[in-house]
Amino acid sequence: MSTLVQQLGKQAQVASRVLAKLTTQQKNEILMQAADALLEHCDEILEANAQDLERAKQNDMPKPLQDRLMLTKARVEAIAKGMQEVAQLEDPVGQFVKMEKRPNGLYIMQKRVPFGVIAVIYEARPNVTADVFALCFKSGNATILKGGKDAASSNLAIVNVLQQALRQAGLTEHAVQLLEDNSREASRELMRCHEYVDVLIPRGGAGLIRSVIETATVPVIETGTGNCHVFVDDTADLDMAASIIVNGKTQRVGVCNAVESLLVTPSVAKAVCQRLDQEFAQFPVKIHAEQELLEYFQQNPKFLATPEDWGTEYLDYEISIKVVDDLDEAIAHINRYNTRHSECIITQDFSNAEQFLDEVDAAAVYVNASTRFTDGHEFGLGAEIGISTQKLHARGPMGLQALTTTKFVIYGNGQVRP
């Protein structure tokens, strides 16, 4: 195994033992100082980002991706503000989950403690670098970051500033480390660094997530792919349906909680589609619909849906539309094609709502509200490090508590097992 990854892992583990002992107050002060440092060194960060952008242009990176890569003074200020907000959040470390006196006099306490070392592999958004550090640090964890190579200079500049702030606070800079080797081999080694990494969170597209699941030996929290559906049943309020579908599809495309697929019952199919034909006209939404529905769409580009459409997360102005006979078929279709993220039924029928909420297998199930709400801020967690689409450990938006584990602490006075 590479000396570099092993070395980062070992340093992170040593650092994690220091971080676990910091008080909430100490952590908050350091986060505020780190936020100030980002603002002070804004010019250096923007300079580094300009190098990344220059490379991106030379490589003909698509414009929307260039926009995600780009930092501005306002964006650096937003990153610093995010860090200050994390300082205000409640610290989960040390909270008691349970405390019990057993019949033999043992006191058994279960309390929240940091994981130790959290590794995060992500793609080309440099703001993630500071966001992830803030959440991991506040929850007492050392962080190993592996960013996308397109943002290499920006990430390095940000981590340098954070490390300098840590040193100035008298703390080890190994609390946050960037894996600068952008080779596949280095990624692979990080995913298999079972000795030092307690949990690995991949943040990115379906390809990254698949590769991590395929390769990792360290425990993983799968995040973020979202093939989200809205199902409109016979009893739905059609104004509400249109409003929720349009919001889910167009309020922001390219995010995991956006709507990708619409299911309608035969009796509402025509009304819903004609309504959407009007609503979607102001957006460049491509329609992928079953044959019988295509006639209802006059304004937007339309295509005959193929079986591949049902499993596609477009992350763009595109939507697939299908007729299902009834609720059971809707649930079966969703459970077959969804990515366990967010699913919604529009209905006025109580039993239908309850059955959908019970039987659809997803992190978040909605009745009569937009799937766009699946988000740490919207759910009241204050911030999020990602949205888990697996069932182990955390499911749905993950806040600070998801970055902790628990430890049983047992106080005895000589008890032995009979």
Next chain:
Amino acid sequence: MSTLVQQLGKQAQVASRVLAKLTTQQKNEILMQAADALLEHCDEILEANAQDLERAKQNDMPKPLQDRLMLTKARVEAIAKGMQEVAQLEDPVGQFVKMEKRPNGLYIMQKRVPFGVIAVIYEARPNVTADVFALCFKSGNATILKGGKDAASSNLAIVNVLQQALRQAGLTEHAVQLLEDNSREASRELMRCHEYVDVLIPRGGAGLIRSVIETATVPVIETGTGNCHVFVDDTADLDMAASIIVNGKTQRVGVCNAVESLLVTPSVAKAVCQRLDQEFAQFPVKIHAEQELLEYFQQNPKFLATPEDWGTEYLDYEISIKVVDDLDEAIAHINRYNTRHSECIITQDFSNAEQFLDEVDAAAVYVNASTRFTDGHEFGLGAEIGISTQKLHARGPMGLQALTTTKFVIYGNGQVRP
């Protein structure tokens, strides 16, 4: 991928959707009926077990392993009783973790739901077959079992009885399925059956756990290896120390919460060792100690400890003993060599106790009590499916709650994201 594993996975997923909807009362009744069925069919189970034992003898299986493999009428009764006890436990499914009204009027509820499909790979103890089924069934999960090939006939007989009881209760027999293909390839496919298996729990020795971590793409909960230490500091009550060490080492060897290694400070080394020399004399305990300690042991077989001893989980009447200068060295040694299971300090010093409890990285940390208490029953969970030594999802003894995940359920009345 093998048709067989895929088929079991698919059937389990379909069954899991039925199980998720059962009421607690329905589940309890079926568990009681399954327990009765095991008693009724005791003869068939013992007959199958006799075949396994016959094979084991022909293959010269060591006697202690033969004993673990053997079923008797009393043991089948104990298995049935265990199942009845699980019926009495509180059902975690449907419990609310959180319910909140958001400023926009959304009601966001987080509630416990079954995982869906749980796969368990285990070694040659046929009682595990029924125990695992009971816990997974009570928590609303479908189970895929992969037992050791040495217990193949016993496991099949038990699963046949359970499936018959399920059918008689009008339920799908796919609620519990045995993977009868004992090849490595079938195991490997089960570990990589990401499409249908929600979590995989390996129960067995270090070799099995390593192989699962190396191979699995499904989320895993690591269980059970325990290189557990007792550290005796300068201030310890030496009667208490001796009693806890002897209990930890000899009350039951071959279990993960047994003591494998003893650390002593220089000032108590002689007294502790001489005391243990007396106490251990009645047991066949082999001593692996550092040079300076060997002279204190007159009665038991003794060996000069090698570096390998510090990392060895003997699972037998053997113990390694080392002198450490102080608490810091003890903590560093433990964090280097332990398996994150259970660790104990014997002390009368408050600060030493707190530092040890804080800084030792393990699922359960003890002051002045035997590590043998790390157990679902002893911790008041009622039963356990294993002891997690990882930090993701569950840590320490895992009861029914560890076999559930959560789901966000959101009630709206038309809310969209601004």
